[in-house]
Amino acid sequence: MIRDHHVPRGSTLFDVNRHSFLRILVFSAVWWVLTGSDISSWIVGIPAVLIASKLSLMLSPPSQCPLSLLGALHFIPFFLYQSFRGGIDVMRRTLLRQQLLDPGLVSYVTILPRGSARIFFVNTISLLPGTLSAKLDENQVTVHTLDRGMPVWANIQALEYHVAALMNISTQKKNCL
Amino acid sequence: MAATKETMEILYNCGTLFIILGLPFFLSGTVGLIRFPDIYTRLHALTKADNVGLGCIVCGLALQSGSWAVTAKLLLIWLLVLVASSASCHLIARSAMQKNIEPWTRS
Amino acid sequence: MSWMHTIFALILLPAIATGMFRILRGPTAADRMMTAQLFGTCGVAILLLLSTGMGNPVLLDIALVFALLAALATITFVRRTWHGSNKRNHGNPL
The missing domain is CATH 1.20.5 (Single alpha-helices involved in coiled-coils or other helix-helix interfaces)
Structure with missing residues (x-):
């Protein structure tokens, strides 16, 4: 692959x-x-x-997996909605009187292939609600989260699925740890 | 595309609403930069809030401009800022991790 | 000249000015650099608003260059200054 x-x-x-x-x-x-x-x-x-x-x-030589138009049509609304939610989330945490932070690090293993797909994935993590990509070792992404109570894992998995669809990458269902 | 005067006016007012919606995001980005406890949480506030705020303002100005060329240029600027800030956000966080700056935790 | 857009731009100015506080406080150089990033996004927003407000499309190009420069500044800082200083004086938070 x-x-x-x-x-x-x-x-x-x-x-x-x-x-x-x-x-x-x-x-x-x-x-x-x-x-x-x-x-x-x-x-x-x-x-x-x-x-x-x-x-x-x-x-950057042309890649094996060109962008999929259908994937883009799914990805753009997903991205816009999620980043808007991310902005609202940050606004809520900054402007409320008591501090609502419970930060922590979460580790995630991605199935996306090395190269542009993985880099794109890591960069978009930072724009989703409550997550920030802090480190990338091979296929392991370390994510910093604002609130450990949020469904971080599910959010990242949804993003991964959309990126795979965008880049025409087939996703075999991996066994969740 | 023959836009009548009324539709232009409606688009203009929608644009104004979008711009007004965008302003609080910028303010919260700054408040987060001042108020949040460590470098990682500040990065959260800065990247997310400012990008959404800029997105709202770009959207509003595009609605008000009524021209495809200006809309395209505004979108290009937003895209550039998005790519740039998410990349530099990741770089700063990664360097902080490499320097062993511990993330702030509750209690 | 549209006063509305100028007033919106004026509302954004305190957002930048308050960011200066982070430059004073630090504590690391990267925290200070994040204010530069704030200048980038806020500055672009102000220029876009002024461009419509003053009816001057040239300001759009200036915003474009501003966005590019802010990105380059941050990336150069992280790759060269902050990263490099790690090897020379280990353990110094500045």
């Missing part, structure tokens, strides 16, 4: 072309957002987009 992208496949050339086309599209969109509708800006824009696409392909 982890070393999958080293295995050569039949349609490599086609895939590389499709990937570079996608990146060029994304960087063009970013350029358009940055500069607005001024046509003359593309004199600089076209070379910049091409160089950026080439560099990004060199720095």
Whole structure:
């Protein structure tokens, strides 16, 4: 699973072309957002987009598991709702008179493969209610929580499931400890 | 897209509501930064509250702008801040763990 | 010129100013650096509000650069200053 992208496949050339086309599209969109509708800006824009696409392909080669559109449609509302809850949770704890904190460390073993999926997962943990990723050792994430009474484990598992769906990663049901 | 004057006005007022909703998050982020007992809990307050607050303000301004280009730029800014603050939050927490800074616990 | 947006931006100013208190208190350098992060997000919010309030779209680009710089500052600090000082003087909380 982890070393999958080293295995050569039949349609490599086609895939590389499709990937570079996608990146060029994304960087063009970013350029358009940055500069607005001024046509003359593309004199600089076209070379910049091409160089950026080439560099990004060199720095992060296309992964085996492309983003899933359906996964994104599930992930974005989930993320927005959860981070809003996280903000409300922090606001409640800061503004109430007595301190409602019961912090602690929780350890979690993730099934997500090494690479962008795992990094994305670790970064999003910090935006969910009551959790903050403090350490990542191989597949073991140490999470700092504001309140040990919260269902931290269930929250992180839900996030992991959504990230897996977003990145088209199959999740075999693992045995919970 | 032919937006009539009334729909524009409704969108504008919805935007104002969103901005007003966003302000308390910023204030609570600052209060958390001052009030919480250790570095980890302060990181919680700072990242979560400020990102949600900025999200509300971006949403409100996008509704008020009535232009797709401005909306796209606002979303790009929010995305950049989200990625940056969650990454630097993790980095600070990780370094604190490596320096053996003990998390504050109750009692 | 929209007064409403300027007033919203003024409400956010104390949020930044109060954050200065954390710089005085510390105790570690990272706590102080977190105020810089607060400046980043709050500053971006203020610039966005002013951009609409003053009808000046250039401020949006400034907000973008501000967000980038705040992120780079924090990451550089953690990777170089805070991390590096650990090896040189072990056990010193500053």
